[in-house]
Amino acid sequence: MPELQRLHADHASAVLAFELANRAYFAASVSDRGDNFFDQFTDRYKASLAEQEAGICAFYVLVAEDGSVLGRFNLYDLEDGTARLGYRVAQHVAGRGVATATVRELCRLAATQHGLRTLRAATARQNAASQKVLTKAEFVPVGPADPAHLGGQPGTWYQRDLVLQPHSTN
Numbered sequence: 001m002p003e004l005q006r007l008h009a010d011h012a013s014a015v016l017a018f019e020l021a022n023r024a025y026f027a028a029s030v031s032d033r034g035d036n037f038f039d040q041f042t043d044r045y046k047a048s049l050a051e052q053e054a055g056i057c058a059f060y061v062l063v064a065e066d067g068s069v070l071g072r073f074n075l076y077d078l079e080d081g082t083a084r085l086g087y088r089v090a091q092h093v094a095g096r097g098v099a100t101a102t103v104r105e106l107c108r109l110a111a112t113q114h115g116l117r118t119l120r121a122a123t124a125r126q127n128a129a130s131q132k133v134l135t136k137a138e139f140v141p142v143g144p145a146d147p148a149h150l151g152g153q154p155g156t157w158y159q160r161d162l163v164l165q166p167h168s169t170n
Contacts, residue, residue, distance in 0.1 A: 001065070002062050002065070002070055002098070004061075004063075004102055004105055005060065005062075005063050006058070007048065007049065007052060007060060007061055008049070011061050011069065014067060014069045015061060016041050016045075017068070018061075018068070019033070019037075019041075020038065022088070022090050022091055025094075026088055029126070030124070030127070030151060031150070031153075055078060057076050057083075058113075058114055059072070059073075060072070060075075060106060061073075062089070062098070069090070070098065071089035071090060071093070071099065071102060072086075072088050073085075073102055075106070075114065075116070075119070078114060081115065081117040082117065082118040082119070084119070084120050084121065085119045085120065085121040086121070087102070087103060087121075087133075095129070099129075100133050100136045103134070104137050107119060107162055110162060117163045118161050119162065120157055120158065120159045121134055121139060121159075122150055123145075123156060124153035124155040125153065125154050125156065131156070131158075134158040135158075137160065139158035141157070142156075142158065142159045145157045
C-alpha cells in the first residue's frame, strides 16, 4: 500500500525518476519545469530540504511498495497558520482517487503536524482534474488566481479551513 512520507535525502533519485517519467504528462496541464529544473535538480533538491528543515515548507512524497514515487504533495510558505498546497501524481495512477485521498491525508497532517488552520491551492481553469481533486477534498473556490502563478493561465484559488468551527445551536 502506498505511504505518504516526509521528503528526505534518500528520495532524491526516485523523485527525479518520477519527474522525468511524467514530464510530458504534467506539461499537458501545468507549465513545464524546463530543462533547467532537471539540469540543476541536485542543487534544487538540497535547497528544498533546507527550506523544509527551516520550517518554511513541508514536502511529502507518496511512495509505492517498490520505492517508486507515485506523487508529490507539498505545503509552501508556512506562515501564520496558512500554507499553499501543490501536488502532482504519476500518470499511471491518475483518475483513481490517489490524489484526492492523499490531499485529504495531507490536510490532516497540515493541521496535526504543522499546526496549520488554512490551506490554499491555485489551479488553472483548464485543469478540471485538479479542480475535481480540490473539491472532493473539501476545498472551495475563493477567487481568481493571478495567471503569473499558473504559468500564464487564468485560474482559481481554492481554500480549505482545517479547523472545525463550532456548530451554532440557533
